[in-house]
Amino acid sequence: MRDFQMPGRSAVHAANGMCATSHPLAAKVAVDVLERGGNAVDAAIAGAVLLGICEPQMTGIGGDCFVLLKPAGREDVIALNGSGRAPAGLSAEAMRAKGMTVVPTNGVEAVTLPGAVDAFCRLSADWGKLGLDAVLAPAIRYAEEGVPVAPRVAFDWAGDSDHLQGAARKHYLIDGAAPKVGAIFRAPGQAEVLRRIARDGRKGFYEGEVAEDMVASLRALGGSHTLEDFAGVACDYTSPVIGDYKGVDLVEHPPNGQGATAILMLNILKHFDLGAMDPFGAERAHIEAEATKLAYDARNRFIADPDHTTRLAHMLAPETAARLAALIDMDRAMPAAAPLTEAVHKDTIYITVVDKDRMAVSLIYSIFWGFGSGLASDRFGINFQNRGAGFTLEAGHANEAGPGKRPMHTIIPGMLKRDGRVIMPFGVMGGAYQPCGHARFVTNMVDYGLEPQEANDAPRCFTGVDGMLVERGYSDAVRARLAEMGHAVSIPEEPIGGCQAILIGADGVLVGASDPRKDGCALGY
Template sequence: MTSLSGLVILMTATAMLGFQHGDRPAPNSGGTRSPVLAMNGMVATSQPLASAAALRVLEDGGNAVDAAITAAAVLNVVEPVMTGIGGDMFALIYMQQDKKPVGLNGSGWAGSKATVDFFRSRSLNDIPGTGMYSVSVPGAVAGWSKLHQKYGKLPISRLLAPAIEYAEKGFPVSEIIAGQWQGTEEKLRQTPDAARVLLINGRAPRHGEIFKMPELARSLRAIAEQGRDAFYKGEIARKIVEFSNKNGGMLTLSDFAEFDAQWVEPVSTNYRGYDVYELGPQTQGMTVLQMLNILEGYDLKSLGHNSPEYVHLMVEAKKLAYTDRDAYIADPDKARVPVSRLISKEYAAERRKLIDRDRAMPSARPGLPENGDTVYLTVVDKDRNAVSFINSLFGYFGSGLVAGDTGIVLQNRGALFRLEARHPNVIAPRKRPFHTLIPALVLKDGKPFFSFGVMGGDMQPQGHVQALVNMIDFGMDVQQAGESPRFRHAGGSVLLESAFDGSVRSALGGKGHHIASAIDAWGGYQGIVIDPRSGVLMGGSDPRKDGLAIGW
């Protein structure tokens, strides 16, 4: 492998001291950068080192799937707060050989010992957000393998080589990740392995400091040499299960050996002439489609972008869709989810009637009878194969646990299960939990047009809808659509970025919304558009993260 150590990336700064709207000599004078344009391939990730490594794969003859796997692996090393091979992944793929979007569910299941009684017998009413009780079988490696077996061109050893190099030789810690890492110091100090692997003398690495992960490098090398079996049937599985047993967990060797990722059929709706594809349950992808169906009944452009009236309608649509999400979404192999009804235009029309354009609804109820944090990346190659890919540990450093000397941080996705016996998302052996992870893919006239995602847990559907409406209704380019000021409804409040002025806040308050401000609540966007006329690739990357879109 050619060393990446000498690679220099020249990029426009994502933020400038004193930068004001109108200072930039471009049509989008208030933006931080232009879209990146290319013809032969494009990568957009939340870390420049990952984008560069993936671009090298494209230059070496790899396709979009190869490059996506490389980017995901590098992100597992250089952005360990958010992601890792101890987590899960999902992808939406459009390959020219298929001529249609295909979904991949690379999320792990609960251990064989995971039952409601297991938790009740320990006097628990909820599943803890950290520790071994929150850990499910990691699905990411199985997902990578499934993708590579069906579509990959280059050997997996080539694809994982950049990640192994960064883990062994070290990488400079980027600014935003350094801040997030510092905020998790206390969490990591709770267990000896996490403190040893992820801290330097009890502290987080600082911005610009070189950090090495030799134990993770060994695990990645084993996967590169032996494939997925190294993780699910070999030494890595044995060590994770031993660690689980030692710490009171629910995982068994057979839970690993018998697990695999699944090819799934995406769900979709048409929004103003664009076919929007998301992954169905157990992800929250259909929530995006519900919101779009509700909003399609309004002339949003006439309201003005980010006006009080516009934000109000977006928030009210979110309330209705999220209420259904929380009531119904679960593992479709274990529970019945009425997807077709929930994403129908007729159902959206019924729900739309509940919205008062002048007053915020205090709460929303599910519309049907009750039944018994993250990295995102996208790649498009010279053949216009497109991959929309998301990989995550869920919380910052997941469960807060590192499995012995594997260097692998274990996710805490199991914390999203419920303990109410009649809830569709109730915990059960070998059941997949509700998932916040959602990649997105948009087709125009049957061809891939926009591959994108917005990482950020509960923010993801709201971020997807805002980016889509920015582009489709307001005509923004791929960069503007992602960096435009965002808002978020969470915990009964409407959170607004600082770019919203006082008049918007006051008007929303007058409609009955509780207004609040927040930092680091907006997710992280990456997107690639394929111009339907010229075929030019246009990439955008969120200035709220350390990321980079790059092409050739």
């Protein structure tokens, strides 16, 4: 139990249903949907789409999603891949011929087809109860009337606004500038798009005037995108990948998501006695950093479009983790593995919902970088993701950019199971950090006995392209020791990640945890 004389927040307990996410308006809307008789799928879609209005720098209907779903009355987990593909006209060879060595993050070449709307429509049809018109109504109202800009959102918006170009500046700036805390942001163009989706389903987005607006805007920027590309967007059901960590099963979305990286990290960490280490000392931070380098190097080599990922079994094999763990020096940092792409940004939303029948949804939804590509459709203001920057231009690589391919994706929803029972849907926003965030969240609870909210509140560190970022929650002595071990230590300008989780108690009580690094909360009824 936390010290109530110290700053912090309590976990939220409820018996009927719960949502945890990064913005309070979205959490409230999700719970409202549950109370009106909707299920977890209805509530998750309602909250997620609204997050595109509340946190437009993080996500929107021009982006992608991945979903893990536990149906009511069952303990199996279903995965839905709502990530879009590259247009048929994309060519890595053509980009290399122009002298490009990476897919440009702010260019039309990075704009892949938006997959989230198709996934939301499929989820609603297959698993929802209320129908799209009821589920999208709250987001339509807020897009029309506007939402006050929250503090963390304003912080991110200011940092990302220079990324906006052309029509996107018209739709996502107020009087030419990033909105301040409390300013009202409206998106009437998106309200109209959502009305069409509510009325016509996926055709309201991928065909007709909305699709024509997106295609015309992209082609004016030099894109190869066509109406046929948009009409052909389709999500896919698939099977999760699962790894055991000391009696808890981590359930992850398969490639093209990077969830297998988190399982590999935990497989490596099994070889060390984390429980004997100070949870927030240098030794644990060092071991985690080294496991991160090794697991992410494997990610960069192997994870790609599902049809091009051929070495997943090798990546998850126990002997692979054992060999990698043997490379770790307990006293000295190894050089960082060179990333195959520089596009490893941190902008995502995550929402989890559990309903009264214990259907559980773990949903992550993103446009990749802050405001995605920085480009938007002219008429409706649909912000285009730059997820294609997750491709590599290395010829022959499994993740080489190509027509109709899905890029390696950073966003990963998670669930935990124990003894065959789903005990917790959870997710950790933060782009490249996410596999490390999943591993840290799990080890915080399993090795150190932290409750979900404590595991969220605890300080974080992450080793990536910027060296070793160590939050201010760590002591200066720990940072100094890590530097002595050879880590390039710095304090990040912004907090690392953002986690949301709901523990499904064996006694039927739901316990929600929401990361204080975001504006959001857990709410139940």
